[in-house]
Amino acid sequence: QKEVEQNSGPLSVPEGAIASLNCTYSDRVSQSFFWYRQYSGKSPELIMSIYSNGDKEDGRFTAQLNKASQYVSLLIRDSQPSDSATYLCAVSRGGADGLTFGKGTHLIIQP
């Protein structure tokens, strides 16, 4: 059974601060890891992908992966009100494998 766990929140962060989102997964064979952002009533939008242990930075976003601990995180620096959304962690075994999603963390950036 492939499972992806996330704290549902809501996670409230002041504008300009760092938002930290966490995710754990159960399938040790997982090779690919993704963070998606989903606004209410909309489909997910890809933010970051990460495949190797360590950090990956893209603008204000940093994804961190620790395969030994089966842990993925997303840091959002200089949080903006527009970052308020549900953040979905998704994992895949790679190739043509579908994604297994967590239930998402509802992030609220307070102006």
Add this chain to the structure above:
Amino acid sequence: GAVVSQHPSWVICKSGTSVKIECRSLDFQATTMFWYRQFPKQSLMLMATSNEGSKATYEQGVEKDKFLINHASLTLSTLTVTSAHPEDSSFYICSASPGTSGRADTQYFGPGTRLTVL
């Protein structure tokens, strides 16, 4: 780049009718397309994986005779919900993977189709 469209964006139908949802990759060829379903307050659940020219692979618990998937070309996949019932009301979202060299499994999502069965 990597734009995926879906049509229709929303549909209301009567119980017992069939509904077809189209998913198109607009600016790339998708070797693999995926169909997900999302119920209110829930996360996305993978329903099936389809490859162009071959039969779809369904996830456990998804009825293949009820959810017909056709992946006729590298840019088009369709999902037909046959004999829809109110419990099929959900947000159906497709995704497509370019299958380019490097990482073949990045998925780009369509805008989704909200199905309401009366």
